[in-house]
Amino acid sequence: MPDPDPSFTPCLAYPPALVECPLLTDEELAASREAALAHWDRRSDLWLFGYGSLIWNPGLPTVEAVRGKVHGYHRGLYLWSRVNRGTPEQPGLVLALDRGGSCTGMAFRLAGEGAIPHLEVLWRREMAMASYRPAWLPCTLADGRRVDALAFVMRREATSYTGKLADPIVRTVLGCASGRYGTTLDYVSRTVDALRESGMPDRALEALLRRCREEEAPR
Secondary structure, three states: OOOOOOOOOOOOOOOOOOOOOOOOOHHHHHHHHHHHOOOOOOOOOEEEEEOOHHHHOOOOOOOEEEEEEEEEEEEEEEEEEOOOOOOOOOOEEEEEEEEEEEEEEEEEEEOOOOHHHHHHHHHHHHOOOOOEEEEEEEEEEOOOOEEEEEEEEEOOOOOOEOOOOOHHHHHHHHHHOEEOOEEHHHHHHHHHHHHHHOOOOOHHHHHHHHHHOHHHOOO
């Protein structure tokens, strides 16, 4: 579980009082991308670690997809979504990697040749609001190989960071939040299904979904 953060005030009500979060400019996105890829020779293949929607919708061509595991981070609904799975008035929730524990997911190998346009699309998808921090994490693949995989890790200082939410708030979000790509409920359900179908079920996320589905809320 995440380490306690004394500077963080947990969300006690919904909708949360969120401050405006402007989108990064094209220049800021490019600078972030260049900094994260500074060590890359522009020829070698790259590995990408998917732990949420990237598992079932990578959105870029890959030459290999393998189950993988990273240590030091775990998956959770720690990020308010004000566009993709919610609105500013009724923000949704999406998954993020937060400190502590470990996480299984899919490791995707992206061909180095011609990768730049695909990485630009990926940065617009994942880094538009700078809620994540690009990080190269040691990843152990299901076949025993060890690679450094690019992952997008939660920035706890981001205004969209939720910390651990109580079940009643998650239940409310699952019952009402919807954005340009659909509902939070659909997002969580599809991720749970994809993880199970890939042979790496997230039992904590499954249990949260069972507890907080609107139809299963206490009467």
